[in-house]
Amino acid sequence: MKRMMSAIGALLASTVFASAEGELQLFNWGDYTSPELLEKFEAETGIKVTVSDYDSNDTALSKVEAGGGGYDLVVPSANYIPIYVEKGLIQQLDLSRLPNHENIASQWLDVPWDPGRTYTIPWQWGSVGIAVNEDTYSGDINTSAMFLDPPEELVGKINVAPEMNDVLSLALMYVGGEPCTEDTEVLKKARDVLMAAKPKWQSMDYGATPKLAANDMLASVYWNGAVFRARLQNDKVKFGYPKEGFPLWMDSVALLSDAKNIDEAYQFLNFIMEPENAGLISAFARYANGIEGSEAFMPADMEDAPEIVIPDELKSAGKFLPTCSPKALEYYTAIWTELRK
Incomplete structure (x- = not known):
């Protein structure tokens, strides 16, 4: 008191x-x-x-x-x-x-x-992964290709949450790098993949939960609990854990x-x-x-929600993000600024 x-x-x-x-x-x-x-x-x-x-x-x-x-x-x-x-x-x-x-x-x-x-x-x-409406796409969703090289069914229907560290980390792990790297060759690969993918996205929006639930967007890079809440309203929403690596x-x-x-x-x-x-x-x-x-x-x-319980075969792909060095952050910011134009 x-x-x-x-x-x-x-x-x-x-x-x-x-x-x-x-x-x-x-x-x-x-x-x-x-x-x-x-x-x-x-x-x-x-x-x-x-x-x-x-x-x-x-x-x-x-x-x-x-x-x-x-x-x-x-x-x-x-x-x-x-x-x-x-x-x-x-x-x-x-x-x-x-x-x-x-x-x-x-x-x-x-x-x-x-x-x-x-x-x-x-x-x-929690984790950062990929939400997908299984009525639209029924293939493998445990990959960052869902937003970096999306299947035709999802082109123009994908949202990417505009959280710099999460998005760049997914892209870096997708091209074989590590989060917060200072390797300019790897950073360029991630940048190129992101810039090529962006025209295939619908939006970069934080408010994806109600839109996923209402089918106003059919895929999104998003956080597991927020996707869980969308699934409770729309059981066609599924959550994928990118096998190339995903942030915890x-x-x-x-x-x-x-x-x-x-x-x-x-x-x-x-x-x-x-x-x-x-x-x-x-x-x-x-x-x-x-x-x-x-x-x-x-x-x-x-207790057993698929958004909470990471499949055993994908657990090793999840990693907590480090704190980036000033140099890595400088590279991140440059890529992010270009991506957000």
């Missing part, structure tokens, strides 16, 4: 520098935060959470770096967390204030992007260095590590999370 303020504390809180007790500002991906979770948190703590949305890691990073947003918590992907740490944008957590930290599953506790989980708390994790990701919650609502933020971080509450997060967005025991509180159809 939020703390009662003394008369002196109330007087101090009236200054322009004081945080607003009972409030919390969460900066998160769009359509990614469970309303039920927020309602439960407010009912139990009295803390009102305001969610501001972003559509890409780069957008979130630039807004946080610019300052002035008033955000307390942000939810970056794994390969961006070292950038936040290096730039001093997030603060190390006081684990003594997070008794539920012990609920983090062991596989997600000592991760390369945040050893020992001292800066972040798991939110959700984990989004995690971090406390911003300039956060004002510190106590409220710690209450929220501890709250989402309760298995029941982590289950609410996954039940809404349809991704797995990193909290031990949360499966018992998820919908039964998540």
Whole structure:
């Protein structure tokens, strides 16, 4: 429960520098935060959470770096967390204030992007793959050729989510390279494949879930949970895992260095590590999370969903993206800028 303020504390809180007790500002991906979770948190703590949305890691990073947003918590992907740490944008957590930290599953506790989980708390994790309507195409969908050398049935009907790291990583792995490479020959191959494929695409759009469900687009490079949600509305939507290689990701919650609502933020971080509450997060967005025991509180159809359970023969093709070097990022940005023209 939020703390009662003394008369002196109330007087101090009236200054322009004081945080607003009972409030919390969460900066998160769009359509990614469970309303039920927020309602439960407010009912139990009295803390009102305001969610501001972003559509890409780069957008979130630039807004946080610019300052002035008033955000307390942000939810970056794994390969961006070292950038936040290096730039001093997030603060190390006081684990003594997070008794539920012990609920983090062991596989997600000592991760390369945040050893020992001292800066972040798991939110959700998943994969990037290919959604396809099987009424239109019934061949192999476990390949990035679906958008880089698409079958005739799908030409002009393919969407590509405009997330630079995901798209370039898929293209690099398709041509035999590795994500974040500085090899200019491999980068040129990926660039050429992307530029040749683009005229065969319908769009580069983040909002694919309702359009896949309504058959307004018939294929898309997209995230597994969002495709799962489309399939629940349209059982012809299938999810493929590119055998040439596909990104895995984990989004995690971090406390911003300039956060004002510190106590409220710690209450929220501890709250989402309760298995029941982590289950609410996954039940809404349809991704797995990193909290031990949360499966018992998820919908039964998540246990063996093809969008959640990677086939054994394709597991080795999935890899977490590294944090690109400045040089690799420079190459990425040049290719991406050309692709988006």
